[in-house]
Amino acid sequence: xxxxxxxxxxxxxxxxxxxxxxxxxxxxxxxxxxxxxxxxxxxxxxxxxxxxxxxxxxxxxxxxxxxxxxxxxxxxxxxxxxxxxxxxxxxxxxxxxxxxxxxxxxxxxxxxxxxxxxxxxxxxxxxxxxxxxxxxxxxxxxxxxxxxxxxxxxxxxxxxxxxxxxxxxxxxxxxxxxxxxxxxxxxxxxxxxxxxxxxxxxxxxxxxxxxxxxxxxxxxxxxxxxxxxxxxxxxxxxxxxxxxxxxxxxxxxxxxxxxxxxxxxxxxxxxxxxxxxxxxxxxxxxxxxxxxxxxxxxxxxxxxxxxxxxxxxxxxxxxxxxxxxxxxxxxxxxxxxxxxxxxxxxxxxxxxxxxxxxxxxxxxxxxxxxxxxxxxxxxxxxxxxxxxxxxxxxxxxxxxxxxxxxxxxxxxxxxxxxxxxxxxxxxxxxxxxxxxxxxxxxxxxxxxxxxxxxxxxxxxxxxxxxxxxxxxxxxxxxxxxxxxxxxxxxxxxxxx
Numbered sequence: 001x002x003x004x005x006x007x008x009x010x011x012x013x014x015x016x017x018x019x020x021x022x023x024x025x026x027x028x029x030x031x032x033x034x035x036x037x038x039x040x041x042x043x044x045x046x047x048x049x050x051x052x053x054x055x056x057x058x059x060x061x062x063x064x065x066x067x068x069x070x071x072x073x074x075x076x077x078x079x080x081x082x083x084x085x086x087x088x089x090x091x092x093x094x095x096x097x098x099x100x101x102x103x104x105x106x107x108x109x110x111x112x113x114x115x116x117x118x119x120x121x122x123x124x125x126x127x128x129x130x131x132x133x134x135x136x137x138x139x140x141x142x143x144x145x146x147x148x149x150x151x152x153x154x155x156x157x158x159x160x161x162x163x164x165x166x167x168x169x170x171x172x173x174x175x176x177x178x179x180x181x182x183x184x185x186x187x188x189x190x191x192x193x194x195x196x197x198x199x200x201x202x203x204x205x206x207x208x209x210x211x212x213x214x215x216x217x218x219x220x221x222x223x224x225x226x227x228x229x230x231x232x233x234x235x236x237x238x239x240x241x242x243x244x245x246x247x248x249x250x251x252x253x254x255x256x257x258x259x260x261x262x263x264x265x266x267x268x269x270x271x272x273x274x275x276x277x278x279x280x281x282x283x284x285x286x287x288x289x290x291x292x293x294x295x296x297x298x299x300x301x302x303x304x305x306x307x308x309x310x311x312x313x314x315x316x317x318x319x320x321x322x323x324x325x326x327x328x329x330x331x332x333x334x335x336x337x338x339x340x341x342x343x344x345x346x347x348x349x350x351x352x353x354x355x356x357x358x359x360x361x362x363x364x365x366x367x368x369x370x371x372x373x374x375x376x377x378x379x380x381x382x383x384x385x386x387x388x389x390x391x392x393x394x395x396x397x398x399x400x401x402x403x404x405x406x407x408x409x410x411x412x413x414x415x416x417x418x419x420x421x422x423x424x425x426x427x428x429x430x431x432x433x434x435x436x437x438x439x440x441x442x443x444x445x446x447x448x449x450x451x452x453x454x455x456x457x458x459x460x461x462x463x464x465x466x467x468x469x470x471x472x473x474x475x476x477x478x479x480x481x482x483x484x485x486x487x488x489x490x491x492x493x494x495x496x
Contacts, residue, residue: 022093023091023092023093023394023397024092024093024238024239026242028239029092029238029239029240029241029242030239030241031237031239031240031241031244032240032241032244033240033244033245033248033249033251033252034248034252035173035252036085036236036237036240036249036252036253036256037252037255037256038173038176038177038180038256039172039173039176039236039256039316040078040081040236040253040256040257041176041180041184041255041256041257041259041260042175042176042177042179042180042183042309042312043176043229043257043309043312043313043315043316044225044256044257044258044260044261044313045180045183045184045187045260045264045309046183046187046260046261046264046306046309046310046312046313047187047190047264047287047290047302047305047306047309048126048129048286048287048306048309048310049260049261049264049265049268050190050264050265050267050268050271050290051268051272051282051286051287051289051290052221052224052261052265052268052286053066053070053265053266053267053268053269053270053271053272053273054268054272054278054279054280054282054286055220055224055282056069056070056217056220056221056265056269057206057269057272057273057279058279059209059213059214059216059217059220059465060207060209060210060213061208061209061213061214061217062206062207062208062209063203063204063206063269063270063273065208065209065214065217066217066269066273067266067269069214069217069218069221070221070262070265070266070269071262071266072218073217073218073219073220073221073222073225073226074221074222074225074226074257074258074261074262074265075254075258075262076222076226077221077222077223077225077226077227077230077258078225078226078229078253078254078256078257078258079226079250079253079254079258080226080227080230080378080382081226081229081230081233081253081254081257082233082249082250082251082252082253082254082257083250083382083385083386084230084233084234084378084381084382084385085233085234085236085237085249085250085253086234086237086246086249086250086385087234087237087381087385087392088233088234088235088236088237088238088240089237089238089240089241089242089244089246089249090242090385090388090390090391090392091234091238091391091392091394091397092238092239092394093234093238093392093394093397094234094235094238094320094323094324094326094327095115095231095232095233095234095235095320095323095324096108096111096112096115096231096323096324096327096328097323097327097397097398098234098392098397099111099112099377099381100397100404101384101388101392101396101397101404101492102380102381102384102408102411102481102485103380103407103408103411103412103415104400104404104405104406104407104408104411104412105396105397105398105399105400105402105404105405105406106400106406106407107406107407107408107409107411107412108327109327109328109329110412110415110416111231111373111374111377111415112324112327112328113328114231114370114373114374114377115231115232115324115374115377116321116324116325116328117370118228118231118370118374119231119232119317119318119320119321119324119341120317120321120341120344120345120348121366121370122228122313122314122317123161123313123314123317123318123321123341123345124344124345124348124349124352126310126311126313126314126317127154127157127158127161127310127314127345127346127348127349128348128349128352128353129286129287129310130153130157130287130306130307130310130311130314131150131153131154131157131349131353132150132285132287132288132353133285133286133287133288133291133303133306133307133310134149134150134153134157134303134307135149135150135153135288136285136287136288136289136291137288137291137299137300137302137303140291140292140296140299141296141299141300147354150353150354154346154349154350154353155346157307157310157311157349158342158345158346158349160311161311161314161315161318161342161345162318162338162339162342162345162346164311164315164319165315165318165319165322165338165341165342166335166338166339166342172315172316172319175312175315176312179308179309179312182304182305182308183305183308183309183312184260185305186301186302186304186305187260187264187305187309189298189301189302190290190294190298190302190305191267193293193294193295193298194271194293194294197271197274197275197278197293198270198271198274199273199274199275202273202274203269203270203273203274206273210462211462211463211466212461212462212463212464212465212466213465213466215463215466215467215468215471216465216466216467219371219466219467219468219470219471220467221265222470223371223375223467223470225257225258225261226257226258227371227374227375227378227470228371229257229316230374230378231320231324231374231377231378232316232317232320232323232324233253235319235320235323236316237249237253242391271290271293278290278292278293287306287310291303291306314345318338318341318342318345319338321338321341322334322335322337322338322340322341323337325337325340325341361429361430361433361434362430362433362434365428365429365430365433365434365437366434369423369426369437369440371470372419372422372423372426372469372470372473373415373419373422373473375422375470375471375473375474375477376414376415376418376419376422376473376474376477377415377477378474378477379418379473379474379475379476379477379478379479379481380411380414380415380477380478380481382478383477383478383479383481383482383485384411384481384485384489386482387481387482387485387486387489387490388489388493389493389495390493393492403492404492408485408488410481410484410485410488411481411485414477414480414481414484415477418472418473418476418477418480419473421443421469421472421473422469422470422472422473423440423469424440424441424442424443424444424469425441425443425444425447425449425467425468425469425472426440426441426467426468426469426470427440427441427444427450427459427464427465427467428440428441429465441459441464444459444461444463444464449461449462449463449464449466449468450463450464451464
């Protein structure tokens, strides 16, 4: 007995997390709300935030419309993450385990699969950008940016992500607090050194876009930032003390997640709006294109910051995707789950870098597609959190015979129906590169929201590209759940 206790203490001293999806003990719940700032800030203080501005302007809106869309979209989406994080404090378990209270112990596997795919997609995307950035900058430095460089970069990036994710929560939290200062300082240096590229005359001349285009850009920002993380938000708050303020958790989560991207995307709007070459080049290689604005001597620290920030974000994704894999019933230790996802990440990175010719367009199509059911899940989960007045029943989260049951057909039905309708209200902007998604938007013409121009191959109409389906799935799922499950939640908590 004493030997086991000594081993456990040694593991904790080293900071290695062996906890999987089980409940965090009260003794281990030592984090304060302010601790949430570091992982969220480090994962989002990425120069990729600057490049994201090109995607926003791609909707055909003005600079000031884009600024408004960016600030609202980033802040609101991360505030929604903050609300989900409250569940972590109440239940001391990963996000997808807590989701069982709303969907049932077995029913949670429906959104769980979506969550796992989203996490895998994000972490692979970030790894790909790190590899492409390395190749571009090495080429400019004259060090060679060909196949050998990409192979080495892919191996190194994947190894960094996997090793940190396997180590777990405690090491990741310490790592993120250090990375925040490194990446933040070099990002500020990048801004200072590229200020001369801003052309306010050209920026001011960008014409305004329609209401539909503005909404479409808003949805893209929300999906690309906060909603892209929302399925893992409680994973980092489950170590919070039970006495922690829910408002403080929301505030620190929002501040940590939104501060950097809101500022960086706004600055990126000025850069992309000033230089068409930058705006167009970002589609093929976001980080590498931004590096073209720098003098040679800054490229190495810029590359270091870019890779570290991308790795930081990918670490959060792969750590949580491993937890989600366990929540689906896979019986392996948490470090092994992270390793499995790491292998998938590595294979995906090698495929896109060395086989696929264009990764950005299919990825955006993939992002919007999964964004609809994920938004529906978020609406259901947020309503469930709002309805509950007490902490979760820890044992019932792992027992299909407990108060949460095996299947909650109201939640599952709501997610399925709103997702189907939502996918009928979004369109595939990349029909040539992602033909598998061309069935989307099937409700636009019947509802008079858009018309397909078969001659030229694009949608016409004010709201055709507004991606209303994401907002529909989020809002309607929340409203239906808040009304339809009020009595059931009260009964689960003994208040009925």
